Amino acid sequence: MNTAGHNIANINNENFSRQRVDLDPQHAVRSKFGSGVSLKSVERQTDNFLTQRVIGEQSKGAGNELEENGLRRLEALFAEVEGYGLRGALNEFWGAWGRLANKPEAEIYRKDLINVSETLARRIRGMGTDFHNVRMELNGRLGERVEKVNQLASQVANLNARIQQSDRGRGEANDLRDEREGALKELSRMVKINWVEDDDMMINVTVGPGFPLVQGRTANRLEASFENEEVGIYNVKGIDPKGISRDLTDHLGAGELESIIRMRDKTCVYFIDRLDELASEFAFQINRLHNSGTGLMASFERLQSSFALKSDARETPLPFIKDGNFRMHMVNDDGDILETYEIGLIAGQDTLESVVNRINTTVGDPGILSAEINRDGSMTMHATGGYNFVLGQDDTDFTVVMGFNNFFETLNGARDFRINEHLREEPNLISTGQRMLPGDNSIALEISQLQFRPTMEGQAITFDEYYNGMLAELGVLINRSQEETRNQKLIIDQFQRLRDEVSSVNMDEEVADMVQYQRGFEASAKFISAVDDLTETVIRM
Amino acid sequence: MRVTDLTKQNAVLRNINQNSERLQTLQENLSSGKRINRLSDDPVGATQVQDYRTRISYLDMLKHNIKQNEIWLETTEAELDHVAKMLLNTKTLILAQANDSSDADSRMVTAQELRNIEDAMIRSGNAKIGKVHLFAGSKTLTPPLVRNDEVSRARVEKENLPMDVKYLINTDQYKADFQGYSRNPYRVRITKGGEMGRAHYVVSDDNGSTWSREKTLLPMVEVVNESGKPSDKVTLRFQGELSDKLGDQIYFHPGLEYVFEPKPTVSYMGNEDKRMAPTGEGMLQPVNITAEEIFMANPDKKDTVNIFGLMHSLTLALEDNDRVVLEKRLDDIDLAYNQVLNKRADVGSIRKELNDRMDQILDRELNHIKQMSEIEDLDFPAALTEMNLADVRNKASLDTSSRLLQPSLLNFLR
Numbered sequence: 001m002n003t004a005g006h007n008i009a010n011i012n013n014e015n016f017s018r019q020r021v022d023l024d025p026q027h028a029v030r031s032k033f034g035s036g037v038s039l040k041s042v043e044r045q046t047d048n049f050l051t052q053r054v055i056g057e058q059s060k061g062a063g064n065e066l067e068e069n070g071l072r073r074l075e076a077l078f079a080e081v082e083g084y085g086l087r088g089a090l091n092e093f094w095g096a097w098g099r100l101a102n103k104p105e106a107e108i109y110r111k112d113l114i115n116v117s118e119t120l121a122r123r124i125r126g127m128g129t130d131f132h133n134v135r136m137e138l139n140g141r142l143g144e145r146v147e148k149v150n151q152l153a154s155q156v157a158n159l160n161a162r163i164q165q166s167d168r169g170r171g172e173a174n175d176l177r178d179e180r181e182g183a184l185k186e187l188s189r190m191v192k193i194n195w196v197e198d199d200d201m202m203i204n205v206t207v208g209p210g211f212p213l214v215q216g217r218t219a220n221r222l223e224a225s226f227e228n229e230e231v232g233i234y235n236v237k238g239i240d241p242k243g244i245s246r247d248l249t250d251h252l253g254a255g256e257l258e259s260i261i262r263m264r265d266k267t268c269v270y271f272i273d274r275l276d277e278l279a280s281e282f283a284f285q286i287n288r289l290h291n292s293g294t295g296l297m298a299s300f301e302r303l304q305s306s307f308a309l310k311s312d313a314r315e316t317p318l319p320f321i322k323d324g325n326f327r328m329h330m331v332n333d334d335g336d337i338l339e340t341y342e343i344g345l346i347a348g349q350d351t352l353e354s355v356v357n358r359i360n361t362t363v364g365d366p367g368i369l370s371a372e373i374n375r376d377g378s379m380t381m382h383a384t385g386g387y388n389f390v391l392g393q394d395d396t397d398f399t400v401v402m403g404f405n406n407f408f409e410t411l412n413g414a415r416d417f418r419i420n421e422h423l424r425e426e427p428n429l430i431s432t433g434q435r436m437l438p439g440d441n442s443i444a445l446e447i448s449q450l451q452f453r454p455t456m457e458g459q460a461i462t463f464d465e466y467y468n469g470m471l472a473e474l475g476v477l478i479n480r481s482q483e484e485t486r487n488q489k490l491i492i493d494q495f496q497r498l499r500d501e502v503s504s505v506n507m508d509e510e511v512a513d514m515v516q517y518q519r520g521f522e523a524s525a526k527f528i529s530a531v532d533d534l535t536e537t538v539i540r541m
Numbered sequence: 542m543r544v545t546d547l548t549k550q551n552a553v554l555r556n557i558n559q560n561s562e563r564l565q566t567l568q569e570n571l572s573s574g575k576r577i578n579r580l581s582d583d584p585v586g587a588t589q590v591q592d593y594r595t596r597i598s599y600l601d602m603l604k605h606n607i608k609q610n611e612i613w614l615e616t617t618e619a620e621l622d623h624v625a626k627m628l629l630n631t632k633t634l635i636l637a638q639a640n641d642s643s644d645a646d647s648r649m650v651t652a653q654e655l656r657n658i659e660d661a662m663i664r665s666g667n668a669k670i671g672k673v674h675l676f677a678g679s680k681t682l683t684p685p686l687v688r689n690d691e692v693s694r695a696r697v698e699k700e701n702l703p704m705d706v707k708y709l710i711n712t713d714q715y716k717a718d719f720q721g722y723s724r725n726p727y728r729v730r731i732t733k734g735g736e737m738g739r740a741h742y743v744v745s746d747d748n749g750s751t752w753s754r755e756k757t758l759l760p761m762v763e764v765v766n767e768s769g770k771p772s773d774k775v776t777l778r779f780q781g782e783l784s785d786k787l788g789d790q791i792y793f794h795p796g797l798e799y800v801f802e803p804k805p806t807v808s809y810m811g812n813e814d815k816r817m818a819p820t821g822e823g824m825l826q827p828v829n830i831t832a833e834e835i836f837m838a839n840p841d842k843k844d845t846v847n848i849f850g851l852m853h854s855l856t857l858a859l860e861d862n863d864r865v866v867l868e869k870r871l872d873d874i875d876l877a878y879n880q881v882l883n884k885r886a887d888v889g890s891i892r893k894e895l896n897d898r899m900d901q902i903l904d905r906e907l908n909h910i911k912q913m914s915e916i917e918d919l920d921f922p923a924a925l926t927e928m929n930l931a932d933v934r935n936k937a938s939l940d941t942s943s944r945l946l947q948p949s950l951l952n953f954l955r
Contacts, residue, residue: 011546075580087591091598098602102609102818105673105681297682334683439673439681439816445825451599452822464595468588475584482581493555497548504547508950515954 001521003042004514007505015182017044017503019174044174050499051181055188057492059255062189064485066259067267070138071478074271077130078471086127087467089120094451100432101444105296110427117419121408124279128414131275135268142234142260143224145190149213149257150221152187153205156180157219160202164217173201192253208251211238222248236261267477274470276413278456282463283408283417284400285455286447290407291391291399292326293431293443299331299388300381306403306420307411308377314352320401323347327392328359330368330383335436338387341369345396352379355398378402390436405429553942560935567928570919577917586916593913600906603820607899610818610828614892617675617830620668621885624835627658627665628848628878635855635874639867652859659852663688663807666832676832677811685811685832689804692720695777701730701796714791719764719801721775722853727764727801729777736790737779746770758793764801771866774857775801807849809833820898828891830884846877 003021010016024040079085096113103109159180166173180203187193187205193213195205205214213220220241224234227247236257237245252258323346330339341362345355352373359371359381368385379402383389391399403409407430410417423429433440456466569578580587637643638651666686668675677685695717699707719727726748732755733741742762743752746769753766760779765772777799815827838847851873858866 012550014547072581078580087595091595095598095602095605098599098819099605099609102606103673106671433679437679437812437814439677439679440814441679441817445817445819448819449823451595464592468591471580471591472584472588475580475587478581479584493551497551500545500548500551501543504545506543506545511950511954 001514001517004510004517008507008510011505011507013178015178015185016505017046017174017178018505019043020045042174044177045503047499047502050495050502053495054492054499055181055185055193057488057495058185058188059190059192059253059258061485061488061492062256063254063259064481064488066256067263068478068481068485070134070259070263071267071474071481073134074131074268074474075478077127077134078474086120086123087464087471089116089123090463090467092116093120094448097444097448100430101441101448104432104441104444105438107296107427110296110430113430114419114424114427117408118424121418124275124414124417128272128275128279128417131268131272132415135264135272136232138260138264138268139232139234142236142257142264145257145260146222146224146234146236149187149190150219152183152190153213153219153221155183156187156203156205156214157217159183160214161217164200164202189256191255191257207238208248208253211246211248212240213238215241233264271470271474272414274466276415278463278466278470279410279414279417281456283406283410285450286408287400287406288394288397289443289447289450290431291405292394293434294329294390294392294436295430295432296428296438297335297436298426298428299335299390299436300383300405301388302380302382303389303391303404304374305379306406306409307401308374309352310377314373314377317348317351318355318398318401321345321347321350321396321398324395326394326396326398328369328381329390329392329435330387331390331436332387335438337435339368340392345398347396352402355379393434405431407431549945553938553946556938557935557942560931560938563931564928564935567924567931571921571924571928574919574921575917576919583916590913590917593909593916596909597906597913599822600902600909603902604899604906606818607820607895607902610826610895611892613670613675613828614888614895616668616670618885618888618892620665620675621830621835621881621888624662624665625878625881625885627662628874628881631655631658631852631855632871632874632878635867635871638859639864639871641864645862648859648862652856655852655856655859659806659849659856662836662848662852666836674811676830676835678829678831678833679814679816680811683810685809686807686836687810688807689722691722692718693802693804695719696800696802698798698800699796701798702794703796706794710794715793715797715799717777717779717799719775719777719799721773722804722806722850723773723775723801724803724805724850725770725773725801726803727775729762729764729799729801731758731793731795731797734793734795736792740793740795773854774861777801805837805847805850806853807836809837820895821902824898826891826894826898828895830888835881835884844876845880846873848877848880851877 003019007018010018019042021042022040024038026036026038093113093116096109096116100106100109100113159176163173163176163180166176184193184195184203184205191207193205193207195203195214197203198216200216202216203214204212204216207213207222211220213222218241221239223237223239223245225237226232226234227237228235228249235247235249236252238248239245249261252261325342325344328341328343329337330341331337341359343355343358343362345358350358356371356373356379359369360366363369366384368387369381369383369389371379371381373379381389381404391405394400400406405422406420407423408417409420432444433442451464452462454461454465456463461469570576577583577587577590634651634654638648663686666676667684673681674683674685677683697712697715697717699710699712702710725746728745728749729742730745730749730752731740731742735741735758737758737760740758741755742758743755744764744766745752746764746766751766751769753768756762762777763772764775764777809832811831811833813831813833816829817825818828820826836848837845838850839845851870855867855870857863858870
């Protein structure tokens with residue numbers, strides 16, 4: 001009766017295994033008659049194989065689920081379907097260039113372009129930062145999860161000890177085992193585990209390539225440490241009793257820990273890299289067109305490079321420049337070109353210092369135009385003779401590399417992508433044409449046509465296609481992960497059902513048992529009262 | 542199969558969950574009207590929709606530009622119409638003056654009218670929208686047509702003087718101005734040395750190849766080579782003192798030359814750049830006409846006229862009361878008129894081209910919107926049917942669940 005009551009009380013406990021009372025007839029001792037029944041034991045009804053599978057499949061299921069959630073976070077960041085994402089801003093950006101190309105003299109289209117470009121830069125920056133935040137959040141969650149693993153491991157070790165103690169006295173150990181299975185299940189969600197039960201009824205758990213997480217009564221610790229090459233990124237280490245640690249970061253097999261690490265180091269990094277590449281290439285392509293053009297009646301008396309070189313980099317050849325010429329024009333107040341200087345550069349040879357020298361010797365008169373390297377490593381060109389200068393055609397990319405009158409500026413890709421401040425202050429500096437002709441729209445046209453020009457991945461695909469590729473990839477990843485989560489859930493459910501068939505409690509059964517015991521009790525009582533009657537009869541005799 | 546309470550419970554929960562998940566998706570789709578609400582709903586479809594959006598945004602830009610250019614071309618057309626009308630007007634005036642019934646006075650009055658017309662033509666050529674000049678090529682912020690000064694300093698050349706004189710004399714004392722316009726590179730050369738009124742000169746109107754007969758130098762001489770081109774009414778005027786500091790009369794050395802820089806009445810200061818309007822992917826449509834094409838003679842094309850030159854010579858002829866020249870140049874007025882009409886026709890064909898492009902763009906836009914809708918929009922009847930079905934299924938599962946979960950042996954014992 002007690003056991004039935006226990007079973008019924010645990011009817012909704014998922015980890016509970018129903019218990020059965022094993023009865024044994026009491027053999028007669030020197031008598032022809034048996035002496036009734038004895039309670040041999042109370043046994044758990046379990047199927048070890050099923051329990052193992054239920055526990056084992058948890059890691060994959062939990063990992064998939066977490067991955068899907070993470071991917072969905074990224075998906076939300078793209079926000080493309082509603083048209084408010086990066087792609088929408090890109091469309092606006094190209095449109096603004098197209099409109100400006102149609103009317104390069106109109107200030108309003110210049111201002112419009114600045115606004116649209118700022119929105120675009122903000123979106124690119126925001127996306128870069130958001131991706132990074134998702135990654136850092138995953139990193140934080142890794143620390144949390146590692147703590148939880150430690151907690152569960154010590155729980156298992158604890159239970160091991162108690163089971164071993166009480167297994168001799170039997171009884172209670174059934175419920176402790178259920179509890180231990182529950183803890184293992186939870187642990188298996190976190191990380192893929194292998195476990196064996198030893199002769200002392202204790203379960204030993206190993207993680208990854210044989211790191212002993214639980215050894216009998218003792219639990220070893222996992223630790224999230226900052227020993228990664230990347231600052232602020234956790235590594236997972238296992239520390240055994242002797243204090244020797246092992247790096248387990250890439251060897252966790254499956255489970256939430258592994259999913260977090262994979263999302264953090266593969267998926268997130270992949271998308272961050274792709275976005276950075278898009279941002280850098282985008283800025284570069286726009287700038288190289290923009291920098292060889294001139295704006296609307298806007299010229300420079302002084303122009304400083306946006307980028308600066310460290311002192312040791314000044315004497316090494318400038319990277320990314322090509323052989324060729326870049327040109328500068330001296331202009332008067334009416335925008336008439338008075339003189340053109342052509343400065344020839346040799347890739348892999350010219351340093352910032354040699355370029356400055358070349359400019360100064362080509363011009364030949366510091367009273368007209370001079371170039372110099374500033375203390376902070378940037379470069380300045382300065383017109384001194386009363387006439388201003390503008391940049392001309394540049395086959396060398398020198399002006400882009402150093403950032404002379406760039407349209408967009410970025411050093412690290414997406415996260416610091418911004419529009420050149422000077423352009424916002426003076427929209428007339430936006431290059432639309434060449435040689436100071438106000439109605440010339442050649443540069444603006446070329447920039448607006450970049451939209452359909454293959455520029456990415458070895459000039460094979462357009463910016464839009466590249467970005468689409470990112471989107472499609474993420475979409476497909478989500479779909480696949482969704483599918484896997486669903487499948488894994490089905491598998492777990494299936495095993496859970498099979499396990500439940502064996503181990504969980506059926507109310508009807510228990511009630512029937514109760515009725516049976518009750519009847520037995522009633523019958524026994526009847527037997528006793530019959531014996532009582534007989535005894536009374538005997539006494540009365 | 543052993544069915545336990547926990548399995549029952551799990552099965553029921555799972556079924557209900559599945560049904561409500563389906564219901565939720567359908568509800569979301571129905572309320573947004575879209576089949577694709579998230580990237581993962583259909584990755585390929587979602588990116589296709591992005592592409593269509595980009596195309597539509599691009600077409601939007603083209604539409605905007607074409608509308609802008611429409612205004613531009615309308616103004617261009619109006620100005621050309623105006624110039625053509627003025628030429629017709631000129632022709633009527635000249636026809637009236639080219640017969641014997643009109644006299645010098647009425648011709649003088651007409652000359653003034655012609656000057657006004659010429660001014661109006663320059664204004665038309667310098668027409669602008671906002672601050673942008675229509676007919677200036679790409680130098681759009683400066684007026685393309687500039688009237689040249691009638692008076693210009695004569696360049697004194699002493700290359701043909703004998704060595705000793707060449708390095709001794711001061712050319713400043715031979716200061717003189719040309720007055721008038723001409724395309725001819727005139728040269729006036731002193732042939733016989735002497736003071737003013739004594740010295741002799743000859744004139745060339747082809748930069749020194751042929752010369753006129755010898756004449757006596759006077760303070761104001763008409764520069765003309767009688768055997769060459771007709772007179773441009775260019776005069777050479779000596780402005781300086783005719784004696785030097787010592788009071789001696791200035792001696793004009795034989796070989797001294799005065800050179801006239803050919804100049805039109807009106808110069809074109811713009812350039813030949815075409816304003817290219819994007820009208821499609823890789824398609825550029827020039828939308829501007831330059832004042833040079835309208836008003837100036839093109840040496841590579843016959844039957845083209847410098848309209849300002851024509852106007853000027855007509856004015857001069859009227860002032861001179863020269864009927865013959867007026868008659869001679871009537872044909873040129875017709876040529877000028879045709880020249881403007883040709884440009885007017887060019888503008889017309891550009892407008893037609895843009896119109897055609899606009900129709901194409903609208904067609905394509907509609908097409909894109911339709912295709913986009915096919916991909917991302919919800920098929921409402923199908924979705925509603927499915928919704929009903931899902932609803933029925935959900936209710937059925939709830940109903941059966943209540944039957945499955947409730948009864949237990951307990952309910953039936955006593």
